[in-house]
Amino acid sequence: MGQSISAPAERLSAHVNGINLSFLSQGEGPLVIFMHGFPDLAISWRHQMKAVAEAGYRAVAPDMRGYGDTDAPDDPALYSQFHIAGDITGLMDHLGEETAVLVGHDMGANVDWAMATFVPERVRGVVVLSIPHKPRGAQPPVASSPPRFYQRLFQELGVEEADLASKVDTFIPGIFDRLSGSSELGAPPALIVPEGQHFSDLFQPPKAAPAWMGQEEIDTYVETFKRTGFRGALNWYRNIDNNWHTAAPWAPGHVQVPAAFIIGTVDVAWALFKDNGVIDSQVHRVPNLWDVRVLEGVGHWIAQERPDDVNDLLLTFLAKLDS
Structure with missing residues (x-):
């Protein structure tokens, strides 16, 4: 692909899979879809x-x-991995594309892996940030997690979203700072919430916005979540165990499409998945894992903390895919 100067990203919308989906679009050519997390x-x-x-x-x-500007149904049952996959395939159809390269981070990374498993004919390849391909365990993952693991707390309707909504001004800068690789408070906290506390209590706000993000971006996040609340975001977590059950026909869930993976050594996901061997063993479940990169000292927000490294991985992968 030749290099060209593109116009700025444009905000568009589409009615897909029963919801209005808002999206940014930039450039022309083969489709690459980017999917964010929480x-x-x-x-x-x-x-x-x-x-x-x-x-x-x-x-x-x-x-x-x-x-954000996309619809947020109240019913948690409308946030299964199949609903999300339907949103993305519906977006492809709206854009007139049969296939796309999928790039995902955090919960968006899970969408990468799921779609590459369920509808590989729609997926040219996946670039995955932070969350490795995980084997399907013997038990539902949230139900078998420690009692005060943050995802367990998210299961109770109304409680954690109300707390987060009351603390947007401090929670948003706090989580972006504390889960980065540059927080003055040191290593990220374990994601176990002490008795009597909320998830938000793990993330005290920094004195200033992270240098890799900036106050303007922080303000955008704060203003957006003040408007939308957190119900829709937490509904994703309320489907994790249901997703485990409904994925059974595809077990063990090997991914055959080309893939690339990148993670930082200060990412909370590194702590969760390195020592138990999930990161190193994913090559056995993803035979076309073309590229794996580990960035020293980088935290969870890898695409924003180290954009040049992520862009290099992404452009190298795309060039190989199209060679």
């Missing part, structure tokens, strides 16, 4: 979208179901 928005991919568009691709980043 508590992120489409703008988290701003660095990657520009690079991909200038390389001759169409970069599209939705506010995922439940986030």
Whole structure:
């Protein structure tokens, strides 16, 4: 693909899979879809979208179901991995594309792996940030987790979203700082919430916005979540065990499409999945894992903390895919 100067990202919308999906679009060419996690928005991919568009691709980043300007149904049952996959395939159809390269981070990374398993004919390849391909365990993952693990707390309707909504001004800068690789408070906290506390209590706000994000971006996140609340975002977590059950026909869930993976050594996901061997063993479940990169000292927000490294991985992968 030849390099070209692309116009800035444009905000568009589409009615797909029963919801109105808002998305950013930049550039023209083969489709690359970027999928964010919690508590992120489409703008988290701003660095990657520009690079991909200038390389001759169409970069599209939705506010995922439940986030930002996209619809957020109240019913948790409407956030299964099949609903999310339907949103993305519906977006492809809306854009007139049969296939796309999928790029995902955090909960969006799980969408990468799921779609590559369930509808590989729609997926040219996947680039995955932070969350490795995991084997299907013997038990539902949330139900078998420690009692005060944050995902267990998210299961109770109304409690954690109300707390987060009351603390948006401190929670948003706090989580972006504390889960990064540059927090003055040191290593990220374990994601076990002490008795009598809320998830938000793990994330005290920094004195200033992280240098890799900036106050303007923080303000955008704060203003958005003040408007939308967190119900839709937490509904994703309320489907984790249901997703485990409904994925049974595809077990063990090997991914055959080309893939690339990148993670930082200060990422909370590194702590969760390195010592138990999940990161190293994913090569056995993803035989076409073309590239694996580990960035020293980088935290969870890898696409924003180290955009040049992520862009290099992404553009190298796309060039190989199209060679």
